[in-house]
Amino acid sequence: MSSESSPPLIAAQLNHLALHFPLLAKIEPKWSGSKDYSGVLDRFTLAISYCLDFIKWDVIFDAEYPMSAPDIIFGPEDESFQQFLVLHGEDPKSPMNRLGGWDSRDPTQLMLLVQELRDQYMAYQMKRVGEVQDDRVKFEISTIAFREMIVLIPSTFLQGIEMHLSSGYDKPEEVKFAVPLVDTNINKMVPGCPWIYPQKIYLQVIYPVENKFVSTPSAPRLKLVATPDLKTLFSIDDVKLPTWLTGMCMAEYLPPLEETLEKQVLEAVSLIDVRRRFIEALAVQFGRPVEADPIFCRKATFLAASGVFTFLVHLTITTQFPKQPPAIVLQSSQHFNPQGVPIKSLPLTDYPFSPRWEASLMAERIWDFLADEALIFKKYCNEQY
Structure with a gap:
């Protein structure tokens, strides 16, 4: 959510909303509503997650009066939501109260307003469904x-x-x-x-x-x-x-x-621990990984060599491991395409593997498989080089 083109007071509100709103919210392309300040973006469409979808409201600030509270324009399907808010305006939690006492120097105001509006929208939809x-x-x-x-x-x-x-x-x-x-x-x-x-x-x-x-x-x-x-x-x-x-x-x-x-x-x-033990077993064969996912253990990369030919071994481990074998991609450390990108193999999944094997045996079979596959990959790199 970029706020680089907005007035400082409005930018502070947007930044706080982006960092602290507890639910998913997206600011869609902003635009200017002022003839005198055409380069200053002071209004935007806010997409807020609700009921596994997004509701979209236009938030209208005024660049000429950045200390004023914004106007909120609801979508065409929710025209009666405005009336619902007015009828419940005396509620202490009503967002109408926040608009009436708007403090532009408090960067939390917009986030709290959106949160209160969403809570009221939830009550509004419950009322509609109940009818x-x-x-x-x-x-x-x-x-x-x-x-x-x-x-x-x-x-x-x-x-x-x-x-x-x-x-x-x-x-x-x-x-x-x-x-x-x-x-x-x-x-x-x-x-x-x-x-x-x-x-x-x-x-x-x-x-x-x-x-x-x-x-x-x-x-x-x-x-x-x-x-x-x-x-x-x-x-x-x-x-x-x-x-x-x-x-x-x-x-x-x-x-x-x-x-x-x-x-x-x-x-x-x-x-997660099953995948971690598998990566540890690979380290016995290949040495310490160049990089590895330490939390979910879904990826690991090792440096390998076949004679003077060195290459990286990238393993992508699915959440279905060990039912599904990891996908292996080889990447040359010495060969590059005309764009300067290292040459890689296609994903390899057809190699000796059984979900019933111990992690150590899986690692041994992959090591043996790559001893032969490295020669094929080296030949492929030399042809592409």
């Missing part, structure tokens, strides 16, 4: 609310499940739920974890709104979604969702799914 005339949606809300408050998160329903009513002239009404799964702090399970934000897994559940009685409603659309950094440890693409049976509701569907996910996350954490 939907669909018996199945109403039933799901009642069962999930009970589950969220009593079983999983005793504190408050609002801190867990998010929901959104999507409607428009050119698309049918749908209610989308974002249900957080695995009530465990995954970050704390990984020693030396580098993640800034808590890693989460969600189930996205989308119901078409049925305004008339349907004897056998169709199953909702289901999708697992995870925060981006989690793929370094655990890929949700490897999870097979259970079948949604006829007459089932989310309160029935979620517990077995969560139990499966919790076991798979624990297994994924335990596999």
Whole structure:
């Protein structure tokens, strides 16, 4: 989020928002709204994560009056959100209060305003979904609310499940739920974890709104979604969702799914040590690695030689190791293409390997394989050189 072209007071607000906002937020290209200060960017579109998607609001500062509070323009689908805010303006937590007492010299103001607006937007969407005339949606809300408050998160329903009513002239009404799964702090399970934000897994559940009685409603659309950094440890693409049976509701569907996910996350954490032992076994054969991933143990690079020919051995280890063999790429230390880039081999995965072998045997077989493969790679480099 660059703020180099914004007035200092506005830039400070943007920088604090970028560094400290607890959820994902993106500032899309900024523009100027002043004829006299055309080179000064004082307004932008803010994309804020909500219900596994993004809501976009225009934030309008005034370069001529940078000490003034910004105006917020909501998207066309949320025109009634403005009215909702006015009706709840007397709430002590209302963002209207912050706008009324705006302190431009406090760099936290914009971040706190966006956070308060998002909290109100969540309440606004809950109200909209609660007014939907669909018996199945109403039933799901009642069962999930009970589950969220009593079983999983005793504190408050609002801190867990998010929901959104999507409607428009050119698309049918749908209610989308974002249900957080695995009530465990995954970050704390990984020693030396580098993640800034808590890693989460969600189930996205989308119901078409049925305004008339349907004897056998169709199953909702289901999708697992995870925060981006989690793929370094655990890929949700490897999870097979259970079948949604006829007459089932989310309160029935979620517990077995969560139990499966919790076991798979624990297994994924335990596999870090399996990969670490494998890299240590490779070091016995190749020597100390030039570089290696010390936290997730997903990558390692070793220096090797075949006679006077020296090359690097790059290993990429998947989260499915040892079920899947590492991909090996060789890189010459002596041969470069016309652009000056070191010549590399294609990824090698077809070599002697078994997930049942001990790490030491895996390393020995890779060493033996590369003794022959190095000659082939050297010949290839000489032909390209």
